[in-house]
Amino acid sequence: xxxxxxxxxxxxxxxxxxxxxxxxxxxxxxxxxxxxxxxxxxxxxxxxxxxxxxxxxxxxxxxxxxxxxxxxxxxxxxxxxxxxxxxxxxxxxxxxxxxxxxxxxxxxxxxxxxxxxxxxxxxxxxxxxxxxxxxxxxxxxxxxxxxxxxxxxxxxxxxxxxxxxxxxxxxxxxxxxxxxxxxxxxxxxxxxxxxxxxxxxxxxxxxxxxxxxxxxxxxxxxxxxxxxxxxxxxxxxxxxxxxxxxxxxxxxxxxxxxxxxxxxxxxxxxxxxxxxxxxxxxxxxxxxxxxxxxxxxxxxxxxxxxxxxxxxxxxxxxxxxxxxxxxxxxxxxxxxxxxxxxxxxxxxxxxxxxxxxxxxxxxxxxxxxxxxxxxxxxxxxxx
Amino acid sequence: xxxxxxxxxxxxxxxxxxxxxxxxxxxxxxxxxxxxxxxxxxxxxxxxxxxxxxxxxxxxxxxxxxxxxxxxxxxxxxxxxxxxxxxxxxxxxxxxxxxxxxxxxxxxxxxxxxxxxxxxxxxxxxxxxxxxxxxxxxxxxxxxxxxxxxxxxxxxxxxxxxxxxxxxxxxxxxxxxxxxxxxxxxxxxxxxxxxxxxxxxxxxxxxxxxxxxxxxxxxxxxxxxxxxxxxxxxxxxxxxxxxxxxxxxxxxxxxxxxxxxxxxxxxxxxxxxxxxxxxxxxxxxxxxxxxxxxxxxxxxxxxxxxxxxxxxxxxxxxxxxxxxxxxxxxxxxxxxxxxxxxxxxxxxx
Amino acid sequence: xxxxxxxxxxxxxxxxxxxxxxxxxxxxxxxxxxxxxxxxxxxxxxxxxxxxxxxxxxxxxxxxxxxxxxxxxxxxxxxxxxxxxxxxxxxxxxxxxxxxxxxxxxxxxxxxxxxxxxxxxxxxxxxxxxxxxx
Numbered sequence: 001x002x003x004x005x006x007x008x009x010x011x012x013x014x015x016x017x018x019x020x021x022x023x024x025x026x027x028x029x030x031x032x033x034x035x036x037x038x039x040x041x042x043x044x045x046x047x048x049x050x051x052x053x054x055x056x057x058x059x060x061x062x063x064x065x066x067x068x069x070x071x072x073x074x075x076x077x078x079x080x081x082x083x084x085x086x087x088x089x090x091x092x093x094x095x096x097x098x099x100x101x102x103x104x105x106x107x108x109x110x111x112x113x114x115x116x117x118x119x120x121x122x123x124x125x126x127x128x129x130x131x132x133x134x135x136x137x138x139x140x141x142x143x144x145x146x147x148x149x150x151x152x153x154x155x156x157x158x159x160x161x162x163x164x165x166x167x168x169x170x171x172x173x174x175x176x177x178x179x180x181x182x183x184x185x186x187x188x189x190x191x192x193x194x195x196x197x198x199x200x201x202x203x204x205x206x207x208x209x210x211x212x213x214x215x216x217x218x219x220x221x222x223x224x225x226x227x228x229x230x231x232x233x234x235x236x237x238x239x240x241x242x243x244x245x246x247x248x249x250x251x252x253x254x255x256x257x258x259x260x261x262x263x264x265x266x267x268x269x270x271x272x273x274x275x276x277x278x279x280x281x282x283x284x285x286x287x288x289x290x291x292x293x294x295x296x297x298x299x300x301x302x303x304x305x306x307x308x309x310x311x312x313x314x315x316x317x318x319x320x321x322x323x324x325x326x327x328x329x330x331x332x333x334x335x336x337x338x339x340x341x342x343x344x345x346x347x348x349x350x351x352x353x354x355x356x357x358x359x360x361x362x363x364x365x366x367x368x369x370x371x372x373x374x375x376x377x378x379x380x381x382x383x
Numbered sequence: 384x385x386x387x388x389x390x391x392x393x394x395x396x397x398x399x400x401x402x403x404x405x406x407x408x409x410x411x412x413x414x415x416x417x418x419x420x421x422x423x424x425x426x427x428x429x430x431x432x433x434x435x436x437x438x439x440x441x442x443x444x445x446x447x448x449x450x451x452x453x454x455x456x457x458x459x460x461x462x463x464x465x466x467x468x469x470x471x472x473x474x475x476x477x478x479x480x481x482x483x484x485x486x487x488x489x490x491x492x493x494x495x496x497x498x499x500x501x502x503x504x505x506x507x508x509x510x511x512x513x514x515x516x517x518x519x520x521x522x523x524x525x526x527x528x529x530x531x532x533x534x535x536x537x538x539x540x541x542x543x544x545x546x547x548x549x550x551x552x553x554x555x556x557x558x559x560x561x562x563x564x565x566x567x568x569x570x571x572x573x574x575x576x577x578x579x580x581x582x583x584x585x586x587x588x589x590x591x592x593x594x595x596x597x598x599x600x601x602x603x604x605x606x607x608x609x610x611x612x613x614x615x616x617x618x619x620x621x622x623x624x625x626x627x628x629x630x631x632x633x634x635x636x637x638x639x640x641x642x643x644x645x646x647x648x649x650x651x652x653x654x655x656x657x658x659x660x661x662x663x664x665x666x667x668x669x670x671x672x673x674x675x676x677x678x679x680x681x682x683x684x685x686x687x688x689x690x691x692x693x694x695x696x697x698x699x700x701x702x703x704x705x706x707x708x709x710x711x712x713x714x715x716x717x718x719x720x721x722x723x724x725x726x727x728x729x730x731x732x
Numbered sequence: 733x734x735x736x737x738x739x740x741x742x743x744x745x746x747x748x749x750x751x752x753x754x755x756x757x758x759x760x761x762x763x764x765x766x767x768x769x770x771x772x773x774x775x776x777x778x779x780x781x782x783x784x785x786x787x788x789x790x791x792x793x794x795x796x797x798x799x800x801x802x803x804x805x806x807x808x809x810x811x812x813x814x815x816x817x818x819x820x821x822x823x824x825x826x827x828x829x830x831x832x833x834x835x836x837x838x839x840x841x842x843x844x845x846x847x848x849x850x851x852x853x854x855x856x857x858x859x860x861x862x863x864x865x866x
Contacts, residue, residue, distance in 0.1 A: 124795040132741055133761060136843060136855060138792060138799040146790035150832075198790045198807075237786065246809055246817050247758075283857040296758050401824045431804065431823055431841040434853065439840045467852055478852065480746040480840050482779075705862045713862065715826060731801050 001098045004234045007219045007227055008037025008122045009342035014181040014212035014330030016114045022049070022056050025213035026110035027068045028225055028352060029335075033106065033342075038229050042217065045069070045076035048089030048109035048258035051124035052078075055116040062265060065108060080334070082128030083283060085109065086214070087236075087337030087367035087376035091255075093218050094236050095233065103220045109338030110213035113235065117246035121209050124195035124333070128370040130243050142206060142284070144199035144371050148245060149286040152252055153200070160200055161303025164191045166280075166288035167205050167327045169307055176354060179339075181210045181330030205285035206221025207331035214338035216345065230349035233382040234341075237263035243373045254294040261295040261366070264377045268362075275379075276360035277319040277347055278312075279340040281368040283316035291366055292320075319357045340365035341378050348382045384606035385561050389489050390507045391554035392691070393451065393517065394546035394700065396444025397663030398437050399650055399710040402427040404722045406536045412719055413531050421536050421623040425651025427717065428525045428540035430725050433467045437542035437656075438523035439480045445519065445544040446481060447704040448555070451723030453481045456546075457515025458488040460505050461622055462498025462655040464573070464580075465493060465525045479523065488515070495571060496620055497681025498522060498656040499543065504687060506547045508556055515549040522655035529579035530728060537623055539651025543659035552626065553696035558689055560609065564599035572683065582682075588626070591684045596620065596630055599686035600678050610634070610649070615673040618644035618661040620680035622652045629679075649711065660707065662691075667706040669693045734846045738853045743756055746854035747817075748780035748838060759816050781863055782838040784812035789822060789830060798844045810836055824859040835861040 002303065010032025012025055020028075026047065034040060041201040047065050052058045062076030081088035086109025093105040113121050125141045126134065145261055150161065174180040186204060224231060241256035242248050248255060265272060278297065282288035292303040297318060306312065306317045312320035323329045323343045344363035346352045365378045404427055406420035428437065429715045438461050446453055451596030474489030488509070492498040506518035523542035548572040550557050570591035573580035573586020582589075596619060604611060617640050624647055631641045644661035653660065658679040665675055671693050678688040723729045744761040751760045759780070766773055787809045792857035795803035806822035812832040822830070823841055836858035843855040 001822075117797075118794060119797040119800045122794060123798070131738065134819060135796075136741070136745065136853070137807065137819050138795060138802065138805060138821055138843070139807045140792055140796050143790050143792075145793050147788045147807070147809050150788040150790070154832075187765045195793060196791070198792055242817070246819065247768075354735075429824060429841075433842060433852075435852075436840050436842060479742060480854070482747055534815050557782065603775070715824075 002253060004094045004097045004098050005219050005224050005231045006216050006341070006345045007229055007231050008033045008039070008217035009345050010036060010215045011179045011282070011339060011342055012213050013227035014210040016333055017112070017211040018114065018337050022058065022112040023064055023068050024108055025112060026065055028097065028109045029110065029213035029215040030069055030106055030108045033217050036124055036229060038218040038227055039104055039217060040168045041071070042074065042104040044096055045071065045074055045108070046091065046093040047076065047078045048086035048107070048338060049078055049111060050080060050082055050112060051113070051127070051333055052126065054124050056112065061236050077155045077312065081374045081376070082090060082369035083333050084337055084367040084374045084376045085334035085368035087378060090216065090338060090378060091236050091238055091376055094234055094348065097218050100106055100220070100342040103223050104162060105218045106215060107218060107338060108213060108215040109335035111332035111334045112211040113209045113255070113332060114211050118209070118234055131339040132245065137275065141202055141371070144197040144245065145199040145284040145286050146274050148251060148290065149200050152286060152289065155252060157294060158301065161188060161192060162308065164188060164202070164205055165284045165287050165304050165307045166282055166285045167191055168236045169312055170321045171324040173322050173355065174328030177323045177329060180324045182324070182328045185267060198370050200223050200284065201284060205324040207283050209365055210330040210332050212330055212335045212339070214342050216338060217344055221252040223294060225275045230351070231383045232345050232348045233381040233383055235264050235268040237267065238261070238374065238376040238378065243345035243370065247369050252290055254368065254375060256288055256375035257291055257294045257366060257368065257377070258296065260375045264379045268379045268381060270362055270379065273319065274362050275364050277322055277357050277363045279344060279365040280322055280325060282321060283331055283368070287368065287371070291368070314357060322355050322357060337367035337376065341380065344380045346381050384603050386556050387477065387507055387561060388511060390510050390547060391550040391557045391694065392545050393548045393554055393666065394445040395544065395555060395663055395666055396441040396448060396449070396704060397543045397660050397707040397710065398440035398444065399541045399660070400428040400432055400437065401713055401715050402429055402717045403661065403714045403727065404717055404719065408719055409536055413579045414454045421470045422648050422651055422662050423628055424618035424649055425537060425539035426653065427722055427725055430662045432525070432540070434465050434475050434523040434525055434542065435467055435473050437540065438473060438521045438544065439541040441544035442477055442481050442519055442521060444704045446535050447507050447564045449546045450703065451517060454484045454515045456483045456487060456519055458506055458518035459483065459521070460490055460502035460519070461521045461523060462492040462496055462502045463523050464493055464498065465527065466655055471655070493683065496657060497520050497685055497687055498688070499659045500677065500679035500687040503545060503547065503558070503689065504561060504563070511546055517546060517607040520545045520547060520677060521538065522659045524654035524656055525575045525726070526652060526654040527579055527726065532579070534555070539653040541650060541653030541656040541660050543656045543663050545581040545659070554694050555697045555700055556693045558691055560603060560690040561687070562603040563685060563687045564595055564602060566595070568684035570684055572574045587682065590727040591682060592622065592626055593630065594682050595612025595686040596678050597633060597686050600634070602675065603688040603690065613674055614676045615640065616643055616669060616675045617641045617664055618658055618675065618677045619701040620658045620678065621645065621647035621661065624648045664707045666697065666707065667701055669697065671695045671697060684693040720725055733855070735851055738851065739770045746840060748782065748856060750778060751775040752778045781813040784810045784836060786832055786834045786836050786858070787811050787817070788832060802844070808858060814823055821857040822859070823857040827838065837861040
C-alpha cells in the first residue's frame with residue numbers, strides 16, 4: 001500500500017447560505033483546496049453528502065460536481081455513510097491513492113441543511129437510523145441520544161454538567177474562528193438553562209443546522225516530491241456496529257469507534273499517548289463523552305471530569321475540537337468529516353492562527369454515522 | 384321472538400379510553416349551566432386512538448377471557464359509525480392485530496348506535512349453523528358531535544367485544560332469544576363526506592328511541608318463556624342519562640334492575656359500543672343464573688333485543704382480564720383545547 | 733410509497749411478532765436471512781411478550797416530519813418480560829406514572845398517517861400496565 005498525503009484544504013464558512021446552492025458551496029470549497037495544493041487536475045473526485053437526495057432531491061452529485069468544476073471526464077462518485085459521509089469520501093479517496101490507481105484525488109464534503117424545514121432536517125437525520133424501526137417509532141436521533149444520556153448519568157452517577165461541559169469547550173475553541181457557525185463562547189450555566197430538545201438533552205448540547213462544504217486534496221508518493229505546499233501524512237480506518245445502541249453489548253460504548261481507533265493507531269505505528277490533538281464527533285454532548293471513553297482517551301464515566309480539569313483545552317493534555325467541533329464550528333452532515341480532517345491539517349502544518357496548538361505531530365479525527373453504527377477515524381502525521 | 388340454540392358468550396371485553404372531559408367544561412364554551420347538562424362527563428379517545436385501535440383493545444380482552452387460540456375465530460364483525468376509512472374494512476385490521484387466521488369472514492356493519500348488537504346476531508347465526516367455531520362481535524366508536532350541538536356533551540369513545548361460540552359448561556352466558564324491530568325513521572343521520580351527524584332534536588325521542596326499544600322488547604317478551612319479572616338486569620342503549628330511565632319507568636322496573644348497566648352518566652354515549660359496554664359492566668357484576676335483557680337502539684331506526692343467561696363460567700373467566708371498572712377509574716381529565724386536538728377539531732393543515 | 737413498506741412489517745408492528753435466532757437467541761423484527769449477532773441462518777417465529785418494564789424515557793419535542801402533528805410525544809426503552817429490549821412510543825401516561833421501572837404493556841395505536849388521504853399506519857405503543865387481580 002502506498003502512502004497517502006493531504007496536500008491542500010478548502011473550507012467555506014458554515015451558516016445559512018441562502019444565495020448559494022449545494023453545488024456552489026462544494027465547488028467553492030473544492031477550488032480553495034485545489035488552490036491550496038497548487039494542483040488544477042486530479043485523477044478522481046469523491047463527494048461526501050448525506051441528505052441531498054431528500055433536501056435537494058438531488059442524486060448523482062459526482063458527475064454534477066465534476067461538471068461544475070470544469071472537470072468533465074474525471075471519474076466522480078458520491079459516497080454516503082450518514083453523518084460520516086464526508087469521512088467515508090476521504091476513506092474512498094485515500095484507498096484509491098494507496099492502491100496506486102490515482103496520484104491525486106479531490107474529496108469534497110458538502111451539505112445544505114437550510115433548504116429544509118426543521119422537521120425535514122430531523123427527518124433527514126433520522127435517515128441515518130433504520131426507517132422501519134427507529135423511524136417508525138418516531139424515535140429520532142436526539143431521543144436516542146437522550147436515552148443514552150439518562151443511562152450514562154445513572155450508571156456513572158454523574159450530573160448533566162459533566163456532559164454539558166463538552167459543548168462549552170467546543171464553543172470556547174470556536175471563538176473568533178472565521179469558518180465557524182457559532183464563533184462565540186457559551187457558559188456552562190447558559191447551556192444548562194437552555195430548553196430541552198429531548199430531556200435530558202438540551203438545545204445547546206446539540207449541533208445546529210447549517211450549510212457548508214469542505215474539501216481536501218489527497219496525493220501519493222510520486223506527486224509528494226513535486227508539490228511544494230505543506231503536507232501531512234494520512235491514515236484512515238473504519239468499522240461498524242449494530243444500528244441501534246440498545247442492541248449492542250454496551251449501549252454506552254461505541255465499539256465501532258474503539259476498533260477503528262485501534263486499527264488506525266496500529267497502521268500509523270503511533271501510540272494513543274502520541275496523539276497531540278483530537279477532533280471528536282460531538283453531534284451531541286453525550287456522543288462526545290461516549291466517544292472519548294470508547295476510544296480510550298478517558299476511562300468510562302471520566303471524560304467530563306477530565307474536561308473540567310482542562311485536559312482537553314487548547315493548552316491541555318489533549319486539545320479537543322480546536323476549531324469548535326460539530327457543536328460550534330458547525331455540523332453540515334456530509335461535510336463535517338472533511339472539515340475535521342482539514343482542520344487537523346491546518347494544525348499540523350502550523351496554519352491554525354490563534355487556535356494553533358503548540359507544534360503538534362499527530363492529530364486524530366473521529367467521524368460517526370448514526371449513533372455510532374459507523375465510525376471512521378483519520379490520523380494525520382506531520383511530515 | 385327467535386329462540387337461539389346452544390350459542391354462548393365465551394369471552395367479553397370492554398375498553399374505555401383514558402381521557403375524560405366534563406360536560407361542564409364543554410358547557411363553559413357554549414354558555415350552558417350545570418343543571419342543563421345531560422351527563423357528568425364523557426370518555427374521549429386519545430390522539431393516537433380510533434375505532435380500530437379500540438376494537439382491538441376490546442377484542443384482545445375478550446380473547447384473554449375466553450382463553451382460546453385466536454386462530455379458531457371464524458368471523459369478525461365490527462359495528463361502527465366512525466370507521467377511520469370510508470372504504471377499507473376495520474375487520475381485517477382487527478383480525479391481523481389479534482392474530483386470527485386468514486380463512487375467516489371479516490365485515491363491517493353500520494346502523495348508527497346499534498351496529499354492535501347486529502354483529503351479535505350475525506355471529507350467533509354462523510355459530511348456530513356450524514359454519515364457524517367462534518366469532519367476534521364488536522361495537523366501537525369515536526362518536527362525534529358538532530361543536531356547540533346538544534350531542535357534543537354526550538358523543539363519546541369506547542369499544543366492546545363479545546367472543547361467541549357453542550354453549551359449553553364453562554361459557555360466560557348463553558344467548559337464548561333475540562328480536563329486532565326496525566322502521567324508516569330519520570331521527571339522526573350523517574350524509575357522505577360530512578364530519579358531524581345531524582339530528583331531528585326532540586323527534587329522536589318518542590317516535591325513534593322509545594318506540595323502537597319498547598317495540599323490540601315487547602315482542603321479545605311476547606313469546607313463551609320470559610317475563611319482565613324473571614329478568615335480573617336490563618341494559619338499554621343510553622344516549623343520555625334520562626332515556627334509559629324513562630324506558631325503565633315505562634316497563635315499571637325496579638331501579639336496581641337497571642342500575643348495573645348504566646354508563647352514560649360518566650362515560651357518555653360511545654354509539655355502537657354503548658349498550659354493549661352496559662352489558663360488559665353487568666357481566667362484570669352478575670351472578671351465575673342471572674337473566675339479562677339487552678336492548679340496543681340505532682337511529683334510522685331500529686332496536687335489537689337479546690335475552691342472556693349468566694353461566695358458571697363467568698366466575699373464573701371474568702377475572703382473567705381487566706374489568707370495565709379498571710378502565711372507568713383510570714381517568715385523566717382534559718380541557719376543551721386537548722379535546723379539540725384529540726378529536727380532530729383543530730385544523731393543522 | 734408507504735403502503736407496501738408498512739404491510740411487510742405489520743406482524744411486528746401489530747403483535748410484536750418477529751424471528752429469533754435458533755443458535756444465539758437474537759431477536760429480529762423483520763425476517764432475516766443471516767443472524768446479525770452470530771451469523772446463523774436458522775430462525776423461529778416468535779411473538780414477544782406484551783408486557784415489560786420501562787428502562788428509560790424521553791420526550792420528542794421537535795419531531796421528524798411524519799410525526800410533526802403528534803409532537804410532543806414520549807419515546808421509551810422497554811425491557812420486555814423475556815428480556816428483549818425494544819424502543820417504542822409511550823402513551824396514556826400521567827406525570828406520576830412516568831418513572832423508570834414502571835410496568836408497561838403494548839397496545840395497538842395509530843403511529844403515523846401518510847397525510848389526510850394516505851393510509852393509517854398502526855403499531856404498538858406502551859402504556860402503563862393495567863393491573864387486575866389474577
